[in-house]
Amino acid sequence: MEIKRNAFKAYDIRGKIPEELNEEMAYRIGRAYVDIFKAKKVAVGHDIRLSGPALQRALVKGLTESGCSVVDIGTCGTEQIYFATFHLKLDGGIMITASHNPQDYNGMKLVREESRPISGDSGLKEIEEKVVTGDFAPVSPDITPGTVTQVDILSDYIQHLLTYVDKTALKPLKVVVNAGNGAAGAVIDALEKQLPFEFVKVNHEPDGSFPNGVPNPLLVENRDVTAKVVRDTKADVGIAWDGDFDRCFLFDEQGNFIEGYYLVGFLAQAFLRRFPGGKIIYDPRLTWNTIELVEQAGGISVLCKSGHAFIKERMRKEDAVYGGEMSAHHYFKEFSYCDSGMIPWLLVLEIMGREGKPLSELLQERTACYPVSGEINSTVADAKAVIKKIEEKYTAGARHIERIDGLSVEYDNWRFNVRMSNTEPVLRLNVESKCDSKLMEEKTEELLAVIRS
Structure with missing residues (x-):
């Protein structure tokens, strides 16, 4: 099978089966992982994609031939690999998934000890090079092949999830x-x-x-x-x-979709009730609501470049109790600073039970205070040139300009962030205003006209 680089992305491995990701590559990823990280025992699992079991068998072969033992947790979600890695104190974990990509795709998310992420600047590029070149350390005849143990972590994982809520408050x-x-x-x-x-x-x-x-x-x-x-x-x-x-x-109870942005501030307040004065990490795409709610709750808000590897690293550095991105990634200190798709809704339903109010009422004031455009993607020929054009047009007279992730420009009553995709010729735009939906909509249309011209 042909070996290509296409599947290696900034934060994970993801590609079409079998031309961009196949069993030979999975085997080589196992070999490369042990070569680079010297792992002795790792967790491995796959999601429900049809190509998952075959890729896992090839990956496990590469790992075990290199002397690394495998804890096989079977069909699972990504956060269960994170959980198994930190809960069982393993040297790392590899999840076979392509998340929300089409069914003919698959991929891998890789972590080290304590579920620390492996991305482009922390080992993934080195894995890519070894996979493409086949340049592995020879397997010594003295190395004892690793073993494979099937472990059911579901019960422990469920018990861990329940530690985040007060069950007596649930309705x-x-x-x-x-x-x-x-x-x-x-x-x-x-x-x-x-x-x-x-x-x-x-x-x-x-x-x-x-x-x-x-x-x-x-x-x-x-x-x-x-x-x-x-x-x-x-x-x-x-x-x-x-x-x-x-x-x-x-x-909410009316069937309205809740933008992930509003949940960041909502969950930040929940954690600050438990950890007064704690630090909250947030991303630069949409910010005002989060900053205000964290301040009101007596916490410290810390801006960080978006992307799970950056957020997790900053959370560890700051010892933050919670981090959230408007893209619906939520990170928790007690979950080894990893993201979870189960903890957030449990917390929201606990707050609903405690307050005795519907979700629409709990969020109504915040959505009115800070109306948002939602993330709007535009395909462009030259993303850098478009950002430069926006910078020239909008930075004069701005109250604040930030370049931590793309370009963020802030005025007294509205702000925007525009950033490039890591993997495609796309610009992503987010706009918010203070209590003025009409202004937000006007500025969104205005910016889109510049981007798409």
């Missing part, structure tokens, strides 16, 4: 859960026995052929299913996940 809410035929269903089934919620299950059974479409709730056309069931069943809340459930997306 018997009706909750629509849409796993998108991904890996989340099994976790919901296990949690169901321990929670007072009535779950209405949609696209619940795992199916790697994705009979109801790719599990990506960020796509507007994919939200209608969950929203409709919430309204039809008169549910209190709706939750949808991507394929490997490291992100969750919420809908």
Whole structure:
């Protein structure tokens, strides 16, 4: 099988099967991982994609031939690999997943000890080079091949999830859960026995052929299913996940989609009640609501470049209690600073029970205070030239300019961030205003006209 570089991205490995990612590459990734990190024992698992088991067998062969033992946790979500790695005190973990990509894709997310991320600047480029060149240290005849042990971590993982909430505060809410035929269903089934919620299950059974479409709730056309069931069943809340459930997306009782941005400030306040004066990490795309809520709760807000590797590194450095991105990635100190798609909704439902208010009412003031455009992607021929054009047009008279991640420009009553994609010729735009939806919409259209001209 041909070996290509295409599947190696900034933060993970992801490509089309078999031309961009195949079993020979998976085997070589196992060899390279042990060569570089000297791992003795790692966790391995795969999501529900049909190509997962074959890729896992090849990966495990590469790992064990290099003398590394494998803890096989089977079909799982990405955060279960994170959990297994830090909970069992392993040297690392490898998750076989392509998250929300089409069904003919697969990939890998790799971590070291304590579930520290492996990305382009922390070992992934070196793995890529070894995989492409085949330049591995020879396997010494003195090396004892690693063993493979199948371990069921589900029960321990469920118990860990429940430590984030006060079960006595939970109320018997009706909750629509849409796993998108991904890996989340099994976790919901296990949690169901321990929670007072009535779950209405949609696209619940795992199916790697994705009979109801790719599990990506960020796509507007994919939200209608969950929203409709919430309204039809008169549910209190709706939750949808991507394929490997490291992100969750919420809908209020009216079926309205909740932008991930508003949950960052919402969850920050919840953690600051538990950890007064704690630090909260946030990304530069949308900021005002988060900063204000953290300040009101007596916490310290810390700006960080978006992307899981940057957020996790900064959280460790600052000893932050929580970090959130508007893209629905939420990070928790007690989860080894990793992101989880299960902890956020549990916390939200606890707050709903404690406050005795519907989700729409809990968020109504914040969505009115800081209306947002949502992230808008535009394909452009020369992203750098477009950003330069925007900079020339908008920075004069601005109150604050930030270049930590793309270009952020702030005025008294509105702000925007525009940034380049890591992997494609796309610019991503986010706009927010202070209590002025019309202004936000006008400025969004104005900026899009510049970007798309």
